[in-house]
Amino acid sequence: MLYREAGQFKTSYQADSQIFPILQDRIALFALLAVAIVVVPLFASPYTLSAILIPFLIFSLAALGLNILTGYAGQLSLGTAAFMAVGAFASYNFLARLPGLPVLLAFVLGGLSAAMVGIAFGLPSLRIRGFYLAASTLATQFFVVWCLTKIPYLTNYSTSGVITAQKIVILGFQFDTPDRKYLLVLGVVAVMALLAKNMIRSNVGRSWMAVRDMDVAAEVIGFRLMRTKLLAFAVSSFYCGVAGALYAYAYLGTVEPEAYNLDLSFRILFMVIIGGVGSVLGSFLGAAFIVLLPVFLNIFAHGLALPTSVASNLELMVFGALIVFFLIVEPHGLARLWQIGKEKLRLWPFPH
Known part of the structure; x- marks a missing residue:
């Protein structure tokens, strides 16, 4: 009975168009942020912060970038890891070539570099679509990794290709511990997720969804396909580039091409499919699921004393089964299941 909107009257268009129009949703969001900012750094172990929470937030940002392109604009991409690599290496080179450059500004410049690469490799989307577009973005993955290797x-002329990332120092404060890195990543992801949510609700987001649903009809009513599609590639690549920079500096501690392989692109695509295509919340749910599932499967395999050969392939088998399950049973993923649960809670205990 607590989750009700009875008595919550909207007296202005601004109040009616809020991101969270129900008071209980706003309270839950602020409570979640308070726990994430205050409670988690105090009580979470360094392993939990470094191995679970930080990669979860970074992958959520990368999945959000892919969701903007695939879920909202309808352009299938398999080159997410390549754009993350561009953001990471561009940030490293900006910090290495321009002494005194702020770290956050380097991350932004890395994201802009990834956006320019995304625009260049998004040009085929003006002529092709579907699996053919996916193949062209797959070429991005191999081309970017080849460039970084050759x-x-x-790579600053490193013989091994593995470079130690510079220390994160912002306004004289060094982010060198797991809790500090976690708070930095949390702040960046929260701000960019809010910007993405507002962008999707604006004219830009509506133009993306119009092109996704039927590009010919969108062009007839006045949307410019080239501008809309390339803007989607640019914004998506920017988000992936910032996520790649955070992945290198806050999680790995190194900048290396092999960290951004094709497997990473598919993992982020799985996050979008399982979490929910065309949903900001789905990006976070999918990332949480993909990050936590190997941990639970490892505990499950050790508890049953499964052979090593079975345990090593259990994760891949479960991933494949879940992808097929969600595509058949609930194509909109975990976000849709969460939405259905909220709708039933609002009507409970009345069935209709």
Whole structure:
């Protein structure tokens, strides 16, 4: 009976168009942020922060970037890890070539570099779509990794190709512990998720969804396909580039091409499919599911004393089964299940 909107009257258009129009949703969001900012750094172990929460937030940001392109604009992409690599290496080179450059500004410049690469490789979307577009973005993955491997300037002439990332120092404060890195990543992800949510509710987001649903009809009513599609590629690549920079600096501690392989692109795609295509919340739910599932499967395999050969492939088998399950049973993923649960809670105990 607590989750009701009875008595919550809207007296202005601004109040009616809030992101969270129900008071209980706003209270729950603020409570969740308070727990994430205050309680988690105080009580979570360094392992939980470094191995679970930080990668969860970074993958959520990368999945959000892919969701903007695939879920809202309808452009299938398999090159997410390549755009993350561009953001990471561009941020490293900006910090290495421009002494005194703020770290956050380097992350932004890395994201802009990824956006320019995304625009360049998004040009085929003006002519092709579907699986053919996915194949062209797959070429992005191999081309970017090849460039990072074969051009010594990008890796600062490192013989091994593995570079130690610079320390994160912002306004003289060094983010060198797991709790500090966690708070930094949390702040960046929260701000960018809010910006993405507002962007999707604006004219830009509506143009993306119009092109996704039927691009010919969208062009007839006045949307410019080239501008809309390339803007989607740019914004998506920017988000992935910032996520790649955070992945290198806050999680790995190194900048290396092999960290951004094709497997990472597919993992982020699985996050979008399982979490929910075309949903900001789905990006976070999918990332949480993909990050936590190997932990639970490892505990499950050890508890049953499964052979090593079975335990090592259990994760892949479960991932494949879940992808097929969600595509058949609930194509909109965990976000849709969460929405159905909230709707039933609002009507409980009345069935209709």
